[in-house]
Amino acid sequence: MNIYRRSKVVIIGLGITGISCVNFFLSRGVVPKVMDTRISPPGINKLPCFIQHCVGKLNETWVLNATLIVISPGVYLYHPTLILAKKLGIEIIGDIELFAREACAPIIAITGSNGKSTVTQLISKMARSMGLNIGLGGNIGIPALSLLHKAYQLYILEISSFQLELTHSLRATIAVILNISEDHIDHYPYGFKQYYLSKQKIYKNASICVINALDILTTPIYHDYNYCISFGEKEYSADYYIKNYKGYDWIVSNEQYILNCSVMKTHNRINYVNALAALALSDIINIPRYIALKVLSQFSGLTHRCQLSYKNRGVSWINDSKATNVGATKEAINNLAIFGTLHLILGGDSKSANFATLAYLIKQHEINIYCFGKDGLLLTELGKNHVFYTNTMLQALCIVRRRLKNKDIVLLSPACSSLDQFPSYKARGAIFTNFAKKFG
Template identity: 70%
Template structure:
């Protein structure tokens, strides 16, 4: 536990993460100052009156006179004033770093471009099945610092690259990178390599590393771990892999056939990978297979991730709003069984991603494309004959509803962040679900 007495603390960014940081310091007798570049940030009404705040811009004087700056994940670290503060000796960290300095119970740390939330939920259900008192937080929407008021036996943290950028003291019992593909390039001017190095920080000081055998970027670059475990869907050399046997797919754990995939509620490549990685994590903690496999069989998927939300007149409406990058959308398309036309909705803030890899799929499956939002016009370049540009997602859905016929699939898998037009990908997904039921009647 760190002593922050005498520290001049400035917190940048409100919302649930910023408020959790405020409460953390107040509980330790430190009154921080708060900055938010938004004029009306969420959480401002919940800020205690003793805490001074500055809205609408950075307060350079506060930042340069601080001894500790705590930034929320959404704050860019390459702002000139933050660079100047860092050079002058001011420590800049995030909430995960504050958390890592406080806890002594073991941590499972999970990151990756796609699948983080699903694997976090899977492993948490498995661990809870043993009867352990487990705290789950991080990028899933629960601030890690909110867990400090209770004594947990194990912590499970979903950690984004932005959070890893400001984390230095994390010592995970088990750390996993599920995959790495181009994402958030607007925050990483150094391109994929800079993003990859950010993800790799999760392995630093970890006891056990878990890597994707089919993704060399997930192989640990740091030494010091006790051992490394691998998973891979069609990689026999991986410790955990998939094998086709007598007409069925089987999950293999360290050369043992442990689960016939036909027993799972969701049968898709994405969920096979998620199951393999969750099983690898649970075995590190010696959780009986009778518990872990039961959870894998009962799991029916996450909301907003390839979720069938409505079906009527033979038309299926699928909510994959959580697909905020190209790789996630590619996976969603490849896992569909198509007998009609696929109406694919793309749009939002592409974060400077390269969308060109989607061209082959769109041509291969003769997809009808509907593009909307900030990068809608750019996305229309992926289609040729069957492409429509609208301003909003709802406008696109109105058009789609007039064009669908039996056996068609309407897929919202945007390949983009939602923040240009929605509060979150969840808000976008709920909106899609509501209007799918309205229009699809």
Template identity: 45%
Template sequence: MKYNYFGKKILILGIGLTGISCIHFFLKKGVIPKIIDESKNPVFLKKIPKNIPFFLGNLNNKWILEADIIVISPGISSFKPILIHARSLGIEIISDIELFSREAIFPIISITGTNGKSTVATMVEKIAKKSGYKVCLGGNIGVPILNMLNQKVDFYILELSSFQLENTFTLKSKIAVVLNISEDHINRYPEGFKQYKKIKLSLYQRAEICIVNVKNKLHDVIQTNKSKKYITFGTQNSDYQVHYNHKNVILSRKNKKILDISQTLLWGAHNHQNALVALAISDSIKCPRHCIITTLQKFSSLPHRLQIIHRKKGIDWINDSKSTNVNSTKVALNSLNTSGTIRLLLGGDSKSANFNILKDDFEKFKIKIYCFGKDGKNISQICKKKSIYFDTLQQAMKLIIKEAISGDTVLLSPGCSSLDQFSSFEERGNIFMKITKDIAS
């Protein structure tokens, strides 16, 4: 179906990279949109073309209710009362992913999940390129997705967040995978976790090949639909498996060995699973096995994701600032192999998540917890005897520097959004790395 936007009143919410890409999308269609940003001084204000009307400081209700189509940036909740009202009046509210879906002519590989989606998307991109495919990676990573439309590719690889999927309705994926679902962004959704899960699983609705995590109990999406193909992972009875044999970790397909993890740079059960899904996706687009294996053997963790940044005097310093939800912290703790004390930096904006799920881990590990940020005080109450609270990450690290001894692991895995005190998880991780390097010098 060809969409015609000519003559429509288009409103874009958010003057970020997504919003700027939407402006240029509509200008190419001969449509001049309006744009709103809740900030009084958005970073990309100077990138707005001079003929574009804009409004700053709050959501302009008049502009919203006059629009035919509203394109909403992922950082703005679509559950704001004015937007719920607009939707009830028949005003169409969509994402940039929806705009892309309506225009894309090449096959799409879509990847979402609470944790691991950036890593899997990057693995698949590298394997596909090694295999001779022309691919473009975008969405929640890489370039704004609308900028990919003018590129001729064999596959688009999309890393998608729940925020982007909220207002995406016609996405047809060649391959879709929901890696895992655990509590995250619960404060965003009026109906809580149930609504968050439903939005994630919507990725499968129009997909041709569905790669499904059976262990995470997501197999209820599997139907007797002959137009879809289902591939499973997560258990020993799945199509793709991780086998733990003594000290060896083996990736297999239908019990046939494909890769020994000891031949890679990957560590931690989460990365074994990430590599397994990348293998399943790559098999599905017929990448040669030797390209898959050699790429996974050379792949190392992305920045800010369980990244060992320093080793000195027997102390490991690990940057896992991308840990923005409680389950990712749980994964990080259970990935460590240390006999010393784990010195965990935990805190930020918890997004109303339940941190009590870490209680058993706090009890079983030799651990001291350094809580900080907006919700750090509340989090520190979960295990009072092992926790201490600070206003900031920097203050917490000053004490860690004095207390850490040989054999210890200092782990920044905050389990929270960084936006209470930092511009992004990258800034939080970079500050942690800077302080660590200052210590080293």
């Protein structure tokens, strides 16, 4: 039965998610209207010619005459027209809600302020190595709705707070929140608590919850799950944790030393903790331990996440462009072995973040900071001495280059979104890497 057949559907926000929503409804015999506040949104050229669309603004008439509004991630939900639509009782949902209503296979749902792409990739590689036919998607770049065209044994979804905010029907077999730190506060008029509660929705109706024992915000506020499994960087009461034994860090569970972290190709504690979460997930779905450990030992980290891009004349250039919030940048700094000067590249759209804890860290370590982009001037307030302000990242890198000495580290960990000056964090990271290899 097609529950949308008589719906008047409006899709707000294009890009790959918006297009996947259009295709979803067309496959069910429903022709939606589409709008985007951007003048030239990505995906506009992929719309069939018979689809009515409006760009550069919200079409209030279309919105208020709809019976169903589907919002793409990142669209601001508190536009006056959308507030009015909600008051009128018009249903407003996102793509994950549409997916959750129709998915038949078990779902592993993964969220967190940082690390969710890494853990999603790790557990996906483990499952595929076991021979499982998995559907991998969500916030990781493959729209969840595009997975409904095939029969899978297991869905593995990375889900953002934007997507969770508009999701009500998700019933994950396993749900995990890796961590919660301040991010996207400009999207939440009621502040950090609203962001936190959006993340918590991933646990609602989940069978098993995987939590971070050292982050109390990841403890479920809903109590309709069967049981919890925990991981944590330190032992305490976690089921999976890191323990130092004879000078080496080990992944440990139930007092069993499972993996010597030194055999992994990535040597930072951020990814050790991500490995804990992935191992917990793999054990729950009964992936043979030898398969999981093989994947972990071969994992070299994600591109643009604490990635050593280039090393020359004793200087290391580290690309952490994926650090789009304060928590990620703090983690990057805390996991570096610094023997010379750390040159930190910050900048972009801060999303109204609170930088107080990062300021303390920068002053404590006497880090040189180079600030650029939309909120570059604001970011200069984080340091005392050796603070530089430029309009662009390339201008900042030219200054850095002239000041480098043996054992120095150049770290691109912007703590901000890239979209003020770049198409994506990937583009930002690629430009940084190219500069390092050409001039470093």
